[in-house]
Amino acid sequence: MEIIDLAIAKQMTARYESTRKSLIDSTYSINDTLSSWIPIEDLKDYINSLPETATGVRVYLGAYDETETTYPNQTAIILAGTVDDNGSDNDVLNGYEPQENEGGLNPVNKMTNCPPDCPTCPPCE
Numbered sequence: 001m002e003i004i005d006l007a008i009a010k011q012m013t014a015r016y017e018s019t020r021k022s023l024i025d026s027t028y029s030i031n032d033t034l035s036s037w038i039p040i041e042d043l044k045d046y047i048n049s050l051p052e053t054a055t056g057v058r059v060y061l062g063a064y065d066e067t068e069t070t071y072p073n074q075t076a077i078i079l080a081g082t083v084d085d086n087g088s089d090n091d092v093l094n095g096y097e098p099q100e101n102e103g104g105l106n107p108v109n110k111m112t113n114c115p116p117d118c119p120t121c122p123p124c125e
Helices: 006-028 040-049
Strands: 035-037 054-063 075-085 088-090 112-114
Touching: 054 088, 075 112
Parallel strands: none
Antiparallel strands: 035 112, 054 075, 075 088
């Protein structure tokens, strides 16, 4: 990871919104996820729950189905702890079978998505 300039970050998120998000919105007739928020304590708890053998965390994009009550059909963020698997950082969503001492590698979800839970508008409109 590296820190990027705020202007570049704003350009990247605007490009995502005008290309990918707008396509998803029009295709599925929804106001799709623009961001997800994780309380710092939840993030710390998740990281601390990973086994000592963990090498990192992989971030996946997924999609809720229409029965999800808060974010129907919206993009979802899924975190999965990774471990060294013969020289490759692997995770359970990618087929890795955890060893007995590797509890805590289960994927996690249910962050607070914007929209609808945005700190400011217009994303929530």
